[in-house]
Amino acid sequence: MNRQYVIGVDGGNSKTDYFLFDLTGKYIDHIHAGTCSHERFPDSYESSYRIMNENIQLLLSRNQLSMDHVVAGAFGLAGADVPSQKIYLSKVVERIGFTQYAVDNDSFLGIKAGSEKGFGICSINGSGTVTGGISPSGDRLQIGGVGSELSGDEAGGYFLARKILRTVYDSFYRMGPVTSMTSPVMKLLQIPDKSMFIEHAMNGILERTLPNTELMRIMFEAADHGDQQAVNIIDHTARQLAYSTVGCMHNLDFGLEVDVILAGSVWVKAESPLLLHKYKTYITSLTEHQCRFHILQVPPATGAVLWALEIAYGQPVDTTMRENIISSVANVQRKT
Known part of the structure; x- marks a missing residue:
């Protein structure tokens, strides 16, 4: 199946933003939800999986899509601080169905959002x-x-x-x-x-x-x-x-x-x-x-989308696409 979409996730300690874009940089959909941080739940990574999977599946299904249509994802997550946490969270992301992805602390989203070089x-x-x-x-x-x-x-x-x-x-x-x-x-x-x-x-x-x-x-x-x-x-x-x-x-x-x-x-x-x-x-x-x-x-969630597209293309997106994505994410988050 032709994979033409990316997902960017900005997961903080109190809220999480899930963005769906296509490979041309067009905004498709967005879900604003509560935290997915494993540190906030008694069952830790199991809740992270359940919450992220539910929201990602909803994001896709209401657009008549599935994980088979997704080429890459990027996850900036609070609580991804030490190597063992990042390993467990990578397993969560793979369990959801991602094969090409980045998982790291949400601080890295600021780099992708704020530097054209990536x-x-x-x-x-x-x-x-x-x-x-x-x-x-x-x-x-x-x-x-x-x-x-x-x-x-x-x-x-x-x-x-x-x-x-x-x-x-x-x-x-x-x-x-x-x-x-x-x-x-x-x-x-x-x-x-x-x-x-x-x-x-x-x-x-x-x-x-x-x-x-x-x-x-x-x-x-x-x-x-x-x-x-x-x-x-x-x-x-x-x-x-x-x-x-x-x-x-x-x-x-x-x-x-x-x-x-x-x-x-x-x-x-x-x-x-x-x-x-x-x-x-x-x-x-x-x-x-x-x-x-x-x-x-600009919203840090921009960095998740740009990072996912960078993974899909193997290089940072061009200036025009970058500016369109920044504008799209900012417009969405102003409404939430």
Whole structure:
């Protein structure tokens, strides 16, 4: 049977997008569904298989298609962090029926979406953080993304919120310097006095109810007004992000010039240029590579579709097809 279609999947911790395109780059269909991450279910990879298979079969059947019509697929999946996880998830994808495919962490989608060459480094700084690299020869490497300071995951909204709370706590009880973040943090979290601070902070962390975005706005505003404690948090995070980016770069076979794609809410929606400025400064001091920085303004799911087509064709698609796919995915996701 003539295989004329590709499927791109962007599977995050809370939602998953399944896209169906044909080999000319024409948009066919899309399903927006809940997470397919094995880390979110008691039966792990079995649920990943069940959920992805159900959605992919629905995507195909309602267009009078089957897996026999699919030439390639690309899967950027949260929870695909270490080699054993990627092996198990590859088995899931093969069980669905894919024979030509790519399975990797969702950070790699940012590279395919943000670099016309199809290779480079992607630094994700959103609710969490991870760095992914694809070299010109196609080798891939992930740095961090396991939610632990063990691997330098010292960025992202969750980490930064805790650092802000720690700074305020230190100023109250651990001889820490006074910070202008204290008053707005207390007001934001509706904490009546410092004796109640640690209880409110712990509950927010344990229940994952902290308003991370608002806390970061407080931090960035304080830093812009010269608060040294806020500046120190930003400087530490910028340095850790730079270490991951350059470490990934030096472990892959890049030439002199490297595209660095910045994705995630902290990078894309940052209300202060300080973090990006410090990040670039650290990178310049750590490597001789000439980096071209791009803020990812297109949906990461675009990268899954482009990657699937690259697998089908054996090379990246041309500029016209690329732009059409980016436009199609963006139009769909604006409606969801």
